[in-house]
Amino acid sequence: MTQQILITGAAGIIGVSLRDSLRQPDRHLRLLDIKPQIELGTGEAAQLIEASCTDPAAMFDACQGVDVVLHLGGLSTGGFNWEQYVDVNINGTYRVLDAARRAGVPRVVYASSHHAVGFHPSDTGVTVPDYLFPRPDSLYGVSKAAGESLCSLFHDRHGLDVVCLRIGSYRTRPTDQRALFNWLSPGDCTRLFEAAIATPAPGFRVVWGVSANARAIMSLDEAHAIGYVPIDNAEDYAEQINADTHSLHAQGGHFIGGPFTDVTFE
Numbered sequence: 001m002t003q004q005i006l007i008t009g010a011a012g013i014i015g016v017s018l019r020d021s022l023r024q025p026d027r028h029l030r031l032l033d034i035k036p037q038i039e040l041g042t043g044e045a046a047q048l049i050e051a052s053c054t055d056p057a058a059m060f061d062a063c064q065g066v067d068v069v070l071h072l073g074g075l076s077t078g079g080f081n082w083e084q085y086v087d088v089n090i091n092g093t094y095r096v097l098d099a100a101r102r103a104g105v106p107r108v109v110y111a112s113s114h115h116a117v118g119f120h121p122s123d124t125g126v127t128v129p130d131y132l133f134p135r136p137d138s139l140y141g142v143s144k145a146a147g148e149s150l151c152s153l154f155h156d157r158h159g160l161d162v163v164c165l166r167i168g169s170y171r172t173r174p175t176d177q178r179a180l181f182n183w184l185s186p187g188d189c190t191r192l193f194e195a196a197i198a199t200p201a202p203g204f205r206v207v208w209g210v211s212a213n214a215r216a217i218m219s220l221d222e223a224h225a226i227g228y229v230p231i232d233n234a235e236d237y238a239e240q241i242n243a244d245t246h247s248l249h250a251q252g253g254h255f256i257g258g259p260f261t262d263v264t265f266e
C-alpha cells in the first residue's frame with residue numbers, strides 16, 4: 001500500500017531537502033506550507049497544500065489517511081516576538097497533534113531543536129544524555145520545549161507515537177566551531193527522518209539529530225535505538241571551519257545553544 005506522509009513546513013530548508021530525498025516508490029508526500037512551493041515535477045508522487053499548521057480545519061483535512069506527519073512547520077530560529085512563537089510554534093504544534101489524533105494518524109515526527117536545551121553546558125566532558133531536561137536558550141527554544149511537552153501529552157493521553165528530534169545545526173556543510181559537535185548533514189537528516197518513520201512502535205522518544213561527528217558530545221543511544229545510523233563527520237571540514245569562524249559563534253561557546261544563549265540574542 002502507498003505510504004502517505006504529510007510534511008508541514010515543506011517549503012523550509014529541511015522540508016525542501018526531504019521532499020527530494022524521501023521520494024520512494026509506494027510513497028506519496030503531502031507538502032504543506034503557508035509559503036509558495038516549487039511546482040510538482042513530472043511523475044512526482046506528491047500534493048501541494050497551501051495552508052498554515054495553525055489552521056485546525058486545514059490540518060484535519062490534510063491529515064486524512066496519513067500514516068506519518070513530519071511536523072517541521074513553524075518559526076525555525078530567533079528574531080520573532082513572544083506572540084509569534086506562541087501562535088505559530090506552540091499553538092501550531094498543538095493544532096498539528098490534535099488534527100493528527102482526530103484524523104487517526106498513528107505517528108508524528110516533531111522537528112525539535114537543540115535550542116530546547118541550549119543552556120546546558122557543552123564543555124563538561126560528559127556525554128550529553130538523551131531526554132535532557134529542557135533548559136531553553138531563547139524564546140525560540142522555549143517554543144520547541146513546549147512543543148516537546150505537547151508531544152509527550154498526546155502520546156500519554158491519546159497513544160500517539162511521537163518521535164521528537166532535537167536537531168543540531170543543519171547545514172550542507174558545518175560552518176562554525178559549534179557545528180563540529182552538533183552538525184547534521186542533509187544525508188544524515190534524511191537517514192534520521194527515515195528511521196523515525198520506520199522504527200516499529202516508538203512510543204514517545206526524544207532523539208538527538210546530529211551526524212557522526214568526531215567531536216560529538218551528544219548521546220546517540222536513542223538515535224541508534226530507532227535505527228538511525230549517521231555517517232557524515234564534521235571533522236572532515238574542520239580546517240575550513242577554523243578559517244571561517246566568525247565572531248558571533250564565539251559567543252556562548254560553553255553552552256549547547258552557542259550564540260542563542262547570549263543576552264543580546266532575540
Ligand code: 15L
Nearest residue numbers: 076077113114115168169170
Ligand atoms: C536551529 O534550531 C534553527 O532552526 C536553525 O535556524 C539554526 O539556527 C540552528 O538551530 C543552529 O543553531 O545552528
